[in-house]
Amino acid sequence: MSCAIHARDLRFAYPNGVVGLDGVDLHVGHGERVAILGPNGAGKTTLMLHLNALLTGTGTLEVAGLRVGDDDVRDLRARVGLVFQDPDDQLFMPTVREDVAFGPLNLGLSRPEVEDRVARALEAVRMSEHGDRAPHQLSLGQRRRVAIATVLAMEPSLLVLDEPSANLDPRTRRELIETLDRIDRTMLIVTHDLPLAATLCERSVLLSAGRVVADGDTHELLEDAALLGAHDLELPEGFSLRSLPAWPRSRPAASASGP
Secondary structure, eight states, rough: OHOOOOOOEEEOOOOSSSSEEEEEEEOOOOOEEEEEEEOOOOHHHHHHHHHHTTOOOOEEEEEEEEETTSSSSHHHHEEEEEOOSGGGGTOOOOHHHHHHHHHHHHOOHHHHHHHHHHHHHHTTTTTTGGGTTTTGGGHHHHHHHHHHHHHTTTOSEEEEEEEEETTTOOOHHHHHHHHHHHSSSSSEEHHHHEEHHHHHHHHHEEEEEEEEEEEEEEHHHOHHHHHHHHHTTEEEEEEOGSSSSOOSOOOOOTTOOOO
């Protein structure tokens, strides 16, 4: 079975000459949850946008069994679900249910299959009761969960989230973490939120200046204050990794589980 992500010597520079990725090697297996950490400008979002060919650089990149740049980009984007930081970038239909149904309908699925996918995706993010509401009537946290549901309804092999906890109040952030913890799927989380990474991801990859500078057990990486400090990261004051359960730990199966 292929890796969920296999990147070798991945490089990318923006038109203004700024280097986004500088020889990234990354291997993510099916079923893993991996946090991508790093300061601003580290290359985290650049890497994320390569995973479904929104950006393309040089090197070798295989994602969800497809070679980026060679295989059909439509197949790639059906297998790799990106959830952007701003949910309003993904929500544009009159109701939540229509937003979640949009992708499956464009796959040409039957109406019963679409309705089943919508129901399972909304249940997975605990938004079933809000299906008939307009997205603009929802809170930021609710809209973010609906954005996740629009991706889950496509049944991707890989779920990629960009700063999922950004700008959320503590209770909404906790609810989002609980929601993500229930989703049984290969997951890549791009985040500055180190406690979120410690809670959800057994493994973390630290990027800096477009390079991988650390890759390993999340708790061990976050216990290295010197490493974090050298790359403008630190745990919040008072947060203790010892307060979290040790890995590996069982997770409840999600109703929107996938490969």
